[in-house]
Amino acid sequence: MKLSKIGSKSTYHRCTKELHYYKYLIYEPSHNPFKGSIIKMLKFETTSGQAMDLGVPNQGQALVPSNKHIQTIENSYKLPQPKNENEVLDFFKKEKWPDIEAQKFYNHYRSIGWKIGGKIKIENWQASAKNWMLKSEELKKEKQLSQNRDNLHTVRNKNYNQPL
Secondary structure: OOOOOOOOHHHHHHHHHHHHHOOOEEEEOOOOOOOOOEEEEOOOOOOOOOOOOOOOOOOOOOOOOHHHHHHHHHHHOOEOOOOOHHHHHHHHHHOOOOHHHHHHHHHHHHHOOOEEOOOEEOOEHHHHHHHHHHHHHHHHHHHHHHHHOOOOOOOOOOOOOOOO
16 A cells, blocks of 8 residues: 555555456455455566666556546547537538538637636537537527517506416
């Protein structure tokens, strides 16, 4: 735990279970407090070209944490922002939406740095474009409903028994 700079036992056990899951080591936990758990690990040999931390007494291969592998895999599928406006236009055409909506979408998110709420970076612009389309449909429906009603029109003969 000291070498890996882990302070809590629960983090230590979680990390060893992950290393066991990814087959970096064999972990056999002991549920007996008087008997220790068994950890079997391969001896990794180093080559002359490998970077090593000389401050660690057991100089073995430096392993990358398993969660770093997961993050790089997840990041490879993200489409943070389109390459250009034509890519957005093509996407909107494929979804059968007008070019003006594609330009509105591209200009809006480009002006705010491809962020949601000014803070969170967009991870998939195509999903944001689909949300834009859904929201646009909702706004059109609301606009049509509000045009059919005249909320400011009043008459002199009011029926106060009728609910608002």
